[in-house]
Amino acid sequence: MNRQILIEENIGETRAAVAENGRIVELHLERWSEAGQRAIEGEIFRGRVKRVEPALNAAFVDLGVGEEGFLPFGKSGRPKGLHEGAAIGVRVAREAYAEKGPNLGLVEVEPGDAPDCLEPADIIAQRLVRLFGDAEAIWADETDHDLAAAFDDALLPLVAIPGGGSLYIETTRAMTTFDVDADGRKGQGNAAQLAVQLNNSAAKEAARQARMRGIGGMLAIDFVHMRGQPDRKAVEQTLRGAFRRDRAKVDVAPLSQFCIGEVARQRRGRTLSEVMLEADGRLTVETAALAALRRLEGEARHDRARKLSLAVPGEVFAWLDGDAIAWRAALTDRIGPRFELAEQTDLDRHECRVGRA
Numbered sequence: 608m609n610r611q612i613l614i615e616e617n618i619g620e621t622r623a624a625v626a627e628n629g630r631i632v633e634l635h636l637e638r639w640s641e642a643g644q645r646a647i648e649g650e651i652f653r654g655r656v657k658r659v660e661p662a663l664n665a666a667f668v669d670l671g672v673g674e675e676g677f678l679p680f681g682k683s684g685r686p687k688g689l690h691e692g693a694a695i696g697v698r699v700a701r702e703a704y705a706e707k708g709p710n711l712g713l714v715e716v717e718p719g720d721a722p723d724c725l726e727p728a729d730i731i732a733q734r735l736v737r738l739f740g741d742a743e744a745i746w747a748d749e750t751d752h753d754l755a756a757a758f759d760d761a762l763l764p765l766v767a768i769p770g771g772g773s774l775y776i777e778t779t780r781a782m783t784t785f786d787v788d789a790d791g792r793k794g795q796g797n798a799a800q801l802a803v804q805l806n807n808s809a810a811k812e813a814a815r816q817a818r819m820r821g822i823g824g825m826l827a828i829d830f831v832h833m834r835g836q837p838d839r840k841a842v843e844q845t846l847r848g849a850f851r852r853d854r855a856k857v858d859v860a861p862l863s864q865f866c867i868g869e870v871a872r873q874r875r876g877r878t879l880s881e882v883m884l885e886a887d888g889r890l891t892v893e894t895a896a897l898a899a900l901r902r903l904e905g906e907a908r909h910d911r912a913r914k915l916s917l918a919v920p921g922e923v924f925a926w927l928d929g930d931a932i933a934w935r936a937a938l939t940d941r942i943g944p945r946f947e948l949a950e951q952t953d954l955d956r957h958e959c960r961v962g963r964a
Contacts, residue, residue: 610742612735615754618904618934618941619897622754623731624747625739627852631757634819636882637731639932640893645673646699646709647728648876652676654711655721656693659685667708668697671722674708686713694721702876738854755901761820761879768808770794776816778880782825785813789831799838806830806842810868814849823855823874830866839866846870890957895919896926899959900934906961907942914945914964923959924950 608628615622619640625633646652654668657675666689668676678697680686689695696716703709716725728734732744747754760766766774771792777784787809794801813828828846833839839862846868850857856873863869883894890898896919903917919927927934927948938946947964954960 610739611750612732612739612742612744613747613750613752613754614732614744615747617897618900618937619893619932621731622747622758623735623744624752624754624757625735625742626750626752630815631752632815632818632852634758634761634821634879635731635735636758636879638882638893638897643672646670646676646702647734648699648702649734650699650724650728651714651716651726652697652699653694653716653719653721653723653725654697656689656691656695658691659689661685668695668711669722670697670709671724674703676709676711677707678711678713694718696725701874704874704877704881758879758883761816762883766812766816768792768805768812770804770808772805772809774809774812774816776820776822778822778878782827783817783822785809785816785826785828787813787828787830799834802831802833803838803841806833806866807845810842810846811849813868814846814853817870817872818850818853818855820880821874821876821878823872823878826868826870826872828868828870830862830868832866839864842866843868892922892926892956895956895959896923898957899923899927900938902959903946903961904938904942907946910963914947916947916949916962916964918949918951918954918960918962920954920956920958921950921952923956924948 611626613624613626620636620638623635624631652670654670654676657667657669659666664684665677665679668678670676676697696714697711698714699709700712701710736742736744764776766776768774771790773788773790775786787806789805792805794804809830817826830842843859843862847859850859855875858871860869883891885891899917899919903915907915951960
């Protein structure tokens with residue numbers, strides 16, 4: 608299998624993608640604003656036990672950054688010497704998401720002050736290369752992949768199925784649903800054969816989208832109806848195979864008589880939408896601001912002589928004007944001091960305008 612790690616360094620964030628056999632299957636985002644503010648998978652801390660919860664057979668641990676970590680004791684019960692206030696070594700097994708803090712595992716560390724990060728995470732490119740082992744990191748602009756389009760598409764609810772048809776993806780508090788629609792898909796064979804062909808393609812695309820967007824928990828895939836048990840079994844096997852390369856733990860249940868596929872996929876951290884979108888589906892102010900900076904830098908590289916003006920709506924202007932991530936200095940290093948920021952109140956959050964100053 609041909610696997611590539613694609614990297615794109617932007618002002619305010621690093622974007623990365625994992626491509627397998629020419630298709631992007633994972634997307635990752637690392638923002639400057641969160642540097643040192645979150646516990647990253649694989650990091651080792653000397654943490655401080657905040658409280659022990661016998662009913663949960665677990666403890667909550669202060670890591671010094673982000674939310675308190677959750678340390679399950681497992682079947683062996685509370686380790687000897689672990690009590691409230693104790694300094695212990697822990698490794699981050701799963702990053703925080705929603706209201707849940709990171710999951711932790713015990714490791715041995717030298718005594719010392721706590722909380723303290725003893726082994727910070729490598730940069731995202733190095734982490735992905737180490738995780739996959741058989742791939743090297745390359746710049747995305749040296750390939751045919753468009754990372755900007757890939758990230759934009761991964762936030763949309765409607766997804767095209769290769770060969771025809773579509774998936775509509777919707778996340779609720781309880782689960783994420785994938786609704787399969789034929790959308791006029793054509794092919795060879797009778798209606799039953801066409802349904803199997805569509806559902807096989809939909810199973811592969813649903814698995815890819817879940818992995819790419821970081822969707823975990825319960826997944827329910829509403830396949831096009833199939834009458835025969837052999838057909839349902841064939842689609843179920845396709846669905847199992849589609850998750851085979853997934854790093855997350857995945858359990859696939861047999862398709863129901865109503866052709867609903869149930870999947871339990873391990874959550875490894877935040878979904879892409881949790882990072883980039885508000886709860887109402889709009890871009891966060893930071894996401895919109897960084898998109899505007901990419902637009903400004905792109906225009907500056909095409910027009911290398913003139914000073915440019917970036918016009919953004921009020922809330923985005925306030926975020927950029929505060930310059931908490933030192934984007935002005937970073938952008939000046941890239942294109943020179945030939946830009947200015949302007950507020951334009953008639954723009955929506957996702958809009959910006961770049962023109963000559």
